[in-house]
Amino acid sequence: MELTFQTAAPTERLYSARQSMQIEGQTGCIGHLRADMGEDGKGFFKTWKGHRENLSTEEFQQEFESVLNALVGDEQYGGFLKSRDAMRDFCQECPESSFNDGFAFGFRADTAQYAYLIRLQPYKGEENLFIYCYRRDWLDSHMKQAEKGIRFITPHYEEKFRIADGDSVRIRCQDGRVLDRVCRYIDDCHVEVGTGWDNLYHICQFAEMMERNGNSVIPLRNSLPLICYGKVPEKRAIVMFERGFDGYRSASYVTKGRTSQKLVDELNSEMGVSKAQAAAMLAGATQGWATPAADPKNYDEQGRPIKPRNQDRGDAR
Known part of the structure; x- marks a missing residue:
């Protein structure tokens, strides 16, 4: 058995947790194993939950057992299943695998036919290991389609904005309520908004429902900081923007000989906010979060808007 092991990409981490029946069906999710290391951190108490029994073949079961043995005993994969201490040390050596505010660490192992999405939580009192098992070709095909993003449209099929699979939207209700909902890609015309038995919508159905109820919807992109x-031009002072909220509030800082823009760049840099993100946050707070200008992918590293490739062709003559 040839096994490749690597840190899970942010999009892959979505699949290291339980999915809806729609997504499990499209990704070929066979089932998942969860385990904890016990009170002393040296045990291995596991439970298996099957999702697609027709995919749980004898071939898969034999391979999965070999994968588990490799992750326990083969040092080339870190040996992180030997104990909770080994798991913690392994996670600390792979900080890029951290997500959920450092509570979880994501990895992916692949064989020729199957993909294993692994979530580690190396803390006493928690379930320490989750492994979600997929048909590799089904999972990769679904993820490739999901790269196109989730469309939000008007009832007349005019695109308002797109978000990445796993990003959220904010629904501003007519009665003043604000609802934030995680969205998942199903296909080009269907989306899951939030959780629950009635969360699956055709994108036009969702648009019609929002319009009928007098609600508005804006994106809450994970690519933007909180x-x-x-x-802003109308204020000389430094201001603070909050993702998903219109406008801004003043932030009192002493420049100490620096220009205010220099201080803004320093403050954002300390929080890990890039100039592209800062430019998108300014646009979102002042122009609207559904505008293309509120997406950091539309800026370069210096926070300057990226011109469309075909722009200026007519002017060059």
């Missing part, structure tokens, strides 16, 4: 600092 907060950042910036400057």
